Structure formats: structure tokens, C-alpha cells
Amino acid sequence: MHVPDRPPRRVAVIGAGMVGLATAWFLQEHGAEVTVLDRSGVGAGASWGNAGYLAPVMAVPLPEPGLLAEGLRGLPDPAAPLHLSPRLQRSTLAFLLRFAARSTPRAWRSGMAALTPLDRAALPAFDDLAAGGVTAPTHEAPILVGFPRPGADAALRHELAGVAAAGQDVRLSTPTAVGPPFSDRIATVLRVDGQRHIDPGGYLAALADSVRARGGRIVAGTRARAIRFGPGGLQVDTWTQPPEPADAVVVATGAWLPELARPLGVRLPVQAGRGYSFSAGVDRPWTHPVYLPTARAALTPLGDRVRVAGTMEIADRDAPFDGRRVAAIVGSIAPYLTGVDLSDLRDPWVGPRPLTPDGLPLIGATRMPGVHVAGGHGMWGVTLGPVTGRLLARKMMTTDPVPELTPFDPLRRRIA
């Protein structure tokens, strides 16, 4: 490891989601003193109520042929799993046009080639966190994917063949019998091995504890409003506190990224793809996550209950909670499950997935010296947060080349 003459000593990280906290943790590995600022608190954005899949083989570029058509078909239907708000802002339309332009097989393959090194290193980065004192467990268990019609698994098999061709170890099998928690409306099950899952809220709390135990500060209720050079060097201006001085800054504000990152030269838009979740009672504890592609719903064991997460609502990131979306998820999954009590719902939640038009995250330096961004991981920021933090910390604190991050240059206008 090559350490530059003067690596940054004090680093301010803005955003206490999975990406910001993991980056802070790995910066500490290199000796940085970190302060994490969050406008609300730990896990206030998308990182709390998500499905908690650590599923690198599913972390693929979101733009793909067919997805936008599904969104347009669902426009008049607020219950559709993929929902475009009919009152779209001009910026959202611009995002969708760019997203559509990227929705080709060729673009998917180049995005997949870029993501593969991150996907392959995603679970080992969780092992680093565990070895370094993050006490929350990750659970290894196959994901069971249920399809209502024989043959309906062809699209997922095709996608996973693309993932394997790009260099990941994809282990698929078909159980001979379909049983609970699937109902008799499920005809085929695909089993995806080698993946893990977590309780995202519990995991973030443990990660935050570890950052603090290693000397880091996490300052809640502090909204950053600008990053600039002040009298003593770089500083983060906030709405409520004195400026936070730093030698380097990382902006990890998820779907809120453009507010701070646009003035730093980051032109690629980040659009909220809002998802909803809740927990439901089960007749016996689950051991595996379950995915229902027809309903676009992911279910994960969470203590003695399951978390149900789903829908993709292209809308304002701070729009109010829409109870119809939860009802829509319930209606779409109920026929396919048994032993799940969907009248016993708790913890309703909505959070914004930070989507980029090319389906790739933004990780690296901005045009302001010393200021970096880490975000835009869309559907997979929990899985990819730790590896992002590990690579970005190496890039900031050493002179080692980090070629894995080249495709995610935050200053890109487009990628090949």
C-alpha cells in the first residue's frame, strides 16, 4: 500500500446511510478521523427499511429492455408494481429519456462488465467489517424465487446467464417440490445459492457503533448545505451548526445527492425510485429470503416476522407516504404465499432508491479538490455499500491505482 505524502487526516462524510457509514469505517482503517453528518440520523434514507438482500448476482444495471415499457403500461394504475407518477417534473422526464437510451442489451452488457468487480468483492467487504468489529450478523441462505407459470423463469435465467458470462459465480437449481411458504399458485421455484441477507436497521446501528468505537463522530440533525473553501481550508456549511472543517469530504446523500453534488460538477441526474416495505406475521420463522418477480416483491426473514419490500415509484424523493402502494403490494403477493398473515402488518416505510440513468453508481473525485461522492447505487446500495467504501477509502488515502472505480467516475456525462 502506497501512502501519499499527506493523506487527508480529517474527513467529513455527509450522509449516514449504508454508503456513508461504510465509507467512514474504511477511511478509519487508513487512519482518518471521520465525522459523519446526517440531516436526520443513522439510516434515515433508503438504508433502513429495504429488503436487506446481499445478493451480488442480482446487482445488475437497472436499465434493461422492457422495464420502461412496463412503467408506461402501469401509468394509469396506482397499484402497478412499477409506477410513474403522472405529474412528472421536467427533470424526471429528462432522466427517463436517458434511462430509455441506456435500455439496450449492449449497454446492459457494458454496465454489467463495470459492476462485476464490485459484485465479486461485495461479500468479502462485509467479512472485513465483521473481522473489524461490526457485530451485526450477515446470514447466508439461498434466495427462493417463485413463478406462477412454468417457463416464466426464462427471463431471470437469461439475466443470470449474462451475470455468469461477466464473471460471477452463479449457482442456480430447481427444487423438485414447491411447498410453503409458496402457495399452490406458484408453479416453478428457482433457488439462487451463495447469497446473504441482513436486518438492515440492526446492521446500520452496529456499523454506526463501530465507527464511534473507533473514534468517529456521528452528528445527527445536521443538514449540509454547501461545501466550500473557507479560511482554514475545506469546510462543510450546515443549516444549524458551525461549519465543519475537513481535509477531505465525501458526499453520500443517496437520492438527495444532486443538491450538494451538482455544484461540484456532477451532472448525471439521480432520481428517486421509491420503494415501500412493512413487516408481516408468519406461522413459523423463515430461514430463506423469497422473491416474487411477478409482484416485484422481496421478502426477508426479520426475527420472528418477515419484511416485505416492493414497488418502484418514480416520484419526488420527499413525496408523502402513499398507503395505496402498501395495499397494492399486499394484493399482489397474497395469492402466492401461505403461512404469512397479511392482516398483521407493522412498520410501514417508504424510502428512495438513488437511481442513475445508466444504472451505475457515482464513486470518486469531483472537480473540487478533496471532495468525493459515493452514491447512486439504485436497487443495490446495501449490497454494494461496503465494497464502495473500501475502494473509495483506498483511492482517497493511498496512491494505489483503483481501476475498479474508473467506470463510476462521477463527472461522466455518459459511458460507452
Ligand SMILES: Cc1cc2nc3c(=O)[nH]c(=O)nc-3n(C[C@H](O)[C@H](O)[C@H](O)COP(=O)(O)OP(=O)(O)OC[C@H]3O[C@@H](n4cnc5c(N)ncnc54)[C@H](O)[C@@H]3O)c2cc1C
Ligand atoms: C424497498 C427497497 C428495497 C431495497 N432492497 C434492497 C436490497 O435488498 N439490497 C440492496 O442492496 N439494496 C436494496 N435497496 C436499495 C438500497 O436501500 C439503497 O441503494 C441504499 O440504501 C442507498 O444507500 P445510501 O447510503 O446511498 O443512501 P441513503 O440510505 O438514502 O442515505 C442517505 C443519507 O443522507 C442523508 N442526507 C441527505 N441529504 C443530506 C444533507 N444535505 N445533509 C446531511 N445529510 C443528508 C439522509 O438523511 C440519509 O440518511 C432497496 C431500496 C428500497 C427502497
